[in-house]
Amino acid sequence: MSNQNAIEFIWNHKPFTIDFESPDAPRPSTTVLQWLRGQIKGKGTKEGCGEGDCGACTVVAAWPDQQGKMGYHAVNSCLIFLPWLHGKHLITIEGLQNEGKLHHVQQAVMNLHGTQCGFCTPGIVMSLFALEKSGLKPTQKTIVEAMSGNLCRCTGYDPINTAANQVLTTPEPDLFTNREQETLALLRAIDRCPERLASSLQTWFAPRSAEHAAALLEQNPGARLLNGGTDLAIGQTKHFDIAEVIVSLDETDELKSWEETDSFWRIGSAITIESIREQWNQPIPMFEDLCHRFASKQIREKATLGGNLGTASPVGDFWPVLIALKATVTLANPTSRRELPVEDLVVGYRATSLAANELIVSVNIPKPEPGWRFGFSKISKRRQTDISTVSLAVALQTNTQQGVSQCIIVAGGMADRPKRASLAEQALLTKTLSRAVIHDTCQKLTSQFTPLTDARASAEGRSLMAFNALNEILLTLSENKPNNHD
Amino acid sequence: MTKLCTDNFMMPTHHDSALHHVTGQTVFIDDMPEPAGMLHGAVYFSQWAAGRVKAFDTSKALKASGVAAIIDHNAIPGENQMGPVVADEPCLSDGTLLFRGQPLWLVAAETFEQSRQALQLFEVDVEEAPALFSIPQAVAAESFFGPARVIKRGHPDLEFDNCHHVVYGELFTGGQEHWYLETQTALCVPGEGKAMTVYASSQNPSETQAIVAEVLGVSLNKVNVIVKRMGGAFGGKETQANHVAAWAALLANHTGRPVKIRLTRDEDQLVTGKRHPFRSNWQAGFNNDGRVQALKINLFSNGGSSTDLSWAIMERAMFHADGAYYIPHFEVTGRVCKTNLPSNTAFRGFGGPQGMAVAEQVLSRVALITGLDTVEVRRRNFYSNELNTTHYGQPVERNPLEQMTNKLLLDADYTNRRIEATQYNLTHPNTRRGLGFMPVKFGISFTTSHLNQAGALVNIFKDGTVTVHHGGTEMGQGLNTKIAAVVASELGIPVRRIEVEPANTAVIPNTSATAASSGSDLNGMAVKDAVSKLRGRLASVACRLLSHSTRMIVSPSDLMFDNDSVTVEQRPEMQLPFTELVKEAYLSQISLSATGYYRTPGIWYDKDQGRGKPFHYFAFGTALAEVEVNLLTGDVKTLRADLLHDVGDSLHAAIDLGQIKGAFVQGLGWCLTEELRYDHRGNLLNFTPGTYKIPTIDDIPLVFNATLNPSGSNPGTIHGSKAVGEPPFMLALSVWLAVQDALRSIDPGKEFAFELPATHEKIVKWAKTLRENS
16 A cells, blocks of 8 residues: 555454554554553453453454455454554454444343453453354353453353353354455455564564565564564563564465475464464364463464474473474575474573574474374463473384384473483383383483472472373373373 | 332343443543543562662663652651551651562653663662561561460360360461452542542552551541442452552652552562461361361461551451351461561451361361261251350351251252262272362451441432442442442332442542442441431422322321332322422422441450450351362362352342352362462562463363352341352362362372362372372
């Protein structure tokens, strides 16, 4: 469109432009929540924690999927920067009513007494709205996955659970259904996000290619790479560590693409976890189990594999699973590419082997060969929307004599980084999965690691949990039945 | 007697703010339009638990972009004090550091971000001193607030000799972060002269007023505190809301500009007080029949750095350490430990849960040793019609627990499920099921007797609409909805014509906190008092008009206020629409505004003797919970919970059920996942929702039944109702007991000391220990 330094989006059916050149413009890394709460009609969206853990700031963003069908995505507005809105329909609590009439999601929450103090309510309503739009069947799993990112301290959730069941059982067409074609047309008329957005305080790049993104990192020392951004946002809003240059991968086409060949899946590093789940028809069960326990719906709508690997947290949920699956990453710098086992990407506490001018293009997961079996366990204080205290991923191949011919055991939360349990692997190789061998393997696991005592658990507790988790996985695998730990 | 209506159009269909909540129109303080020139306040909190500030430099922060002012304790015009009961809590530190999170400096800046960026530029040099954090540390150092308090009946020491069994135990119950969704927020607007208007998110507007007046050095009538609502409170805004208000008022006073302080979630979790952790030891004597004959309990709470409400909380814990049980020889001692933590404070239950957890641990041990069923043991020890006097001398009257227990066990199919759980455990080595039964008897009233009073003002306008002012505050619990229901039914008018106004100290003075579950009990009665005055005046006008038009003598006792009109009983044709009557009253120069007042009759308590009638009545509840525990991961699934709770004649069934289920889930969090972890320097490690885990929708019971017990009308309360805010919190102890039950299946005869919360980590450790020894 005309302005090269502006974003365009629709907010509650009304087209909006934010021109970052204008004198009173916010900087690009203003969160959607900050921006909304600065608007007269945007204060319905609340800040409960500012870090994506409570869902009070939940808004819905709608945009067409690859088939051109409108998809409605619940996201935490506290973790999203303004440029992400470009080309999307932002729906907030103020936009649900139709000519003064309550949306039936609002009606359900009100009638079923799903609101007490009201502070979480706008977020709850928006998550329910997105849930209804998903068209999913009203199962407990569906409801838990959609709603566990919304904390409520008053109601005990029971009426919210009932409301979720009700809106999924009897969905109704609404204002958004009626105006969907019109909205799609408006969104289609918006060009792509400019490659560069600059305010006086900050420059935002949205490069189209991995090489360009890497070149920008090289040209702008100290630039922050945004891939998902759920960590980067907290740096801006909680630690007031305002980046001067942000290189966003939201518009980097290759990083958003998905490829399946006979031998592997190539998952673009900037595809969101929810999008992976949608596109992957028959994912590896271990991967799907993990997704069910990974963060919350709102975060999965934003978080990416590249982001999860790039932050290299010792409790990064995808690390153990990807290492056990023998996944690799494709890395790009401005002029060349290389492929690296995921295992070799992490080199220390929150440290990767990525060069300053390098980024993750894709995660490549080989299709498991016959004879391989997998097990995964994530132990956390709370089942949903919690980072793991300890996690374990196991891949092993047995030969015809039931001896273990190959195995990979990876522990998360047990060291400064996700790490192979090499002593346990050695203990298991060539052995049959007897109880004695399993016990010995688990002991080798705990003898290798000296975990930390921190906000989540003590060192002693972690060792015990890791022992238990591996024990349970191996016992299940030894019984040769599907791993149903979860 | 003027008759009341009974029809339903006076009953609100939902919470009075529900429509605004679901549409995003609700205005919390941070949503208010910001006054011109408003500054954002921030607080520099101590990062050290004990010591002295040796040197500091705030000049860089003062020069930072947007910073308008930085002040310290020297800028306090009044008293440097914000202790609500005892004056032992400085508003701003004079350099002496008492806890991690103590306020030292206040910053005012043009934007929120600038106010926080300025904090990062402070340079502070501190000489640290040794500090105490835990109860054992404080006990060893004899660091207490005041002497021990004791309530004693009989002679437990002598009676132990007569018992078949004498056992000892210890229990730790952890603290709990309130995690109200709206963090502490206040907006102060300076007015003419020394006036200050305070928009507070406070459960106790009058105390906020008093603290603000104290630090500003002005009289109470210069400070007007307005509380429209809170985004959750749960006790966490009973005293802790005073702090942000006082800080904002100091900055507003200093700069002459409106100032808003909104704590970030991290700040709020780090610096505000929490539920008191308790550690107790006990000795119990009982016989083979499972009856506890003698019990001694020593309760120690972690009060933190200042007194705050710790003594009232300890007192309530001592009043509830009997659980639901008559113990002939009983002695309970309470001590409040002084430590270098933020001062712990009120939280739903107010010591009740901590006291009752001890009683339940005793009863569980009795069941274990006698081999009796855990429910049966509890029933045998219930207060009965004969043995109904508490250790502090108050009779437990109209006690429905036996009847409620019968009904609960039948409805929940306890006997069969007990057998099924036992069978399940025989065939599942790594997952175990357990059942927990919890009876609740909870005393209702402020135990500080004079607080049991309330005021109200009711205005009727010429168009027949009504505004109601009362001293209570709305925090989501539905107080205003219940108040509106009371007024509607007293006047016989539709609830839609009634507005319940924000709490405002300029309108209703000298209020007590909306706490102790007393909101509707006290304010409902005060409002009723005001309405009955108005009804009396309207009845006189109606009598005159109706007598005149019908040429009959109509007396007020013949009148019914119903169906939006006043009608002569048995004579439906003799009727005046309410709005017409109001108009006539106005034209007749009759006041349509009346105040109301209520004090709870007959309650008293002698702290020295440990005797009295501290409670107006008791609320009762029973719960049965079933859990499935994964012994390898420590994961707990609550499979089912059945709650049967007593609210007398409910003022609003849906709101009461919402309180019951909400309190239960909050209690479930306290019992399972909500754990406060500190490092050796007293730093709270899990001060974010990323690491401090309250329940999600996934944590509620898979089958979740809550029922109001048909107990009937509760005498001497508003419309026969009972308080409901706190009592159901303790029903969640059923989940904790169920977890223990599940773990005991590993080695059923073994005595084992559990703690609370039963986190995943503790469960895997307990399971390992139980298995190793079995």
